[in-house]
Amino acid sequence: MTQPRLGFIGIGLMGAPMTRRLRAAGFPVTVWNRTHEKADALREAGVSVADSIGELVETVNVVMLCLANTAAVEGVVFGEGGVAAHGRAGQRLVDLSSSDPAATRQFAERLQQSCGMSWTDAPVSGGVAGAETGSLAIMCGGTEADVKAVRPLLAPLSARVTHMGPVGAGQVTKVCNQMIVGCQTAVIAEMVALAEASGVEASRLTEALAGGFADSKPFQILTPRMAASEYASPAWHLRTLLKDLDMAMAQSQRTGSATPMSGLAAQLMRAHASHGHAEHDPATLVEAYRRKED
Numbered sequence: 040m041t042q043p044r045l046g047f048i049g050i051g052l053m054g055a056p057m058t059r060r061l062r063a064a065g066f067p068v069t070v071w072n073r074t075h076e077k078a079d080a081l082r083e084a085g086v087s088v089a090d091s092i093g094e095l096v097e098t099v100n101v102v103m104l105c106l107a108n109t110a111a112v113e114g115v116v117f118g119e120g121g122v123a124a125h126g127r128a129g130q131r132l133v134d135l136s137s138s139d140p141a142a143t144r145q146f147a148e149r150l151q152q153s154c155g156m157s158w159t160d161a162p163v164s165g166g167v168a169g170a171e172t173g174s175l176a177i178m179c180g181g182t183e184a185d186v187k188a189v190r191p192l193l194a195p196l197s198a199r200v201t202h203m204g205p206v207g208a209g210q211v212t213k214v215c216n217q218m219i220v221g222c223q224t225a226v227i228a229e230m231v232a233l234a235e236a237s238g239v240e241a242s243r244l245t246e247a248l249a250g251g252f253a254d255s256k257p258f259q260i261l262t263p264r265m266a267a268s269e270y271a272s273p274a275w276h277l278r279t280l281l282k283d284l285d286m287a288m289a290q291s292q293r294t295g296s297a298t299p300m301s302g303l304a305a306q307l308m309r310a311h312a313s314h315g316h317a318e319h320d321p322a323t324l325v326e327a328y329r330r331k332e333d
Contacts (some may be wrong), residue, residue, distance in 0.1 A: 042066050046099035048092065048115055048122075049136070050077050052274070053163070054105035054200045056170040057196055059084050064195035076250065096125040101192060102156075105135040108282055111143045116146060117153075128155030133189050135177075137217070137279075139280045139286050140210040141293060141326070143180070147206040158206055159185045161193060162213035166260075167274045174198040178216075180209035214290055217283035218301045224280065224321050225256040225304040231265040232328035241266035264322040273320030280321050281308045 045069045047058045055077065059147060060069045061209040071094075072078040075304035078088045092115065102122055106112050112134060116122045122132065126305050132150060134143065138160070147158035160179035169175040177197045179186045186202045193200050203212045234241045245262050248254055262272065284305035291298040308324065316323050 041216055043100040043192070044069070044098065046071070046089070046095040047105070048072070048095065048102065049105040049107075049111075050081065051105070051107070052167050053135075055081065057084060057103075057105060058165065060170075060195045061085050061192070063210045065194070066195075069095050071100055085192040091120060092122060093125040095120055096130070099130075101131045101133060101189070102126070103133045103135060103192075107279075108136070109138040109286075112136050112138050113142070113146065122156070123150055123153045126150065126154035126156040130154075130156045131159065131185065131189060132156050133159045133161050133192065134162050135163055137189055137213050137283055137286075139292060140207040140214065141228050141235055143210045144207040149304065157181070157185050159189050160206060161189070161200075162209055163196070164213065164216050167199075169198075170196070177201070178209045178212035180204055180206045180211075182206075187240050188269055207293060210286075211290065214283065214287045214310045217280065218287050218298065221280055221284045221287075221304040221308070222300050223255060224261060224324060225307050227258060227261050228265060228322075228324040231262060231325050235266075236330060263321050264320065265325040268326075270320045270323050273322075276316040276318055277312055277321045277323070279306055281305060281312055281317075284308065 040116045042065055045061055047054060050058055050070055050072045057079055058068055058070055068076050068080055069089050071089045071092055082088060104112060104115060105248040106115060126277055143160050150156050150158055159179055160177045160299050161177050163175040163177050171197055175197045177200045179200060179202050189202055203209050231241045234244060242263065245259055284301055287298055287301045287303060311324050311327055
């Protein structure tokens, strides 16, 4: 059976390792990226590089996106020379980005009407480490048939793929995921600062609380970095987490569902970002609570 030809747009921290795993699994992969140097680095892995979005779309069966935000997705798909301008019926679009749920539903309708392509939202959780090891959790929105069709493409990337409902449901699920992560990040920063101020060695917290109710992936990743004030080479950025919390606030307004904890976490991170930390590790949030020496 011939493997579908995949096009991948957006090869940043997450997209590059995903692309490598798809190629290693035997899929023919073509990439396009605004920064050509990033795309060229994948040639050694056997990945083809397109000179334009149009060239990519015309030579593949499935277009996969892993972009920074909703605006970036809209630009790549519906901007001049974008996916919609070159797509055709029978092709699929799989959006691995974390995008706004309402916008995602609108995008899917626009794409179907403009060129006949189907849309599956498939945001991921698990960070760079999950992308590199193929252990991501992927939450999908789309028709039963569309999600079934893309499962084999997502298998090399994931430990689990869950169909959550129609288009947009995957993005709602990712928003829920990020509400938990964002609130945990905020309270972990408070907790580390409190432990330090109380004379407790914060570097031992992960050992002490391992396996208990407080244990979690964010706790395991963030606590040691906060305790050691080690913020170099972040696997994610504060601006990304803030963007996702803002999407949670927007979704709460649409549905009338109260989200006070997530709203507070967003404001704490917005204040921290305003002091020059938007591009930094969310672990730097602990600095907002540490006592400053005179």
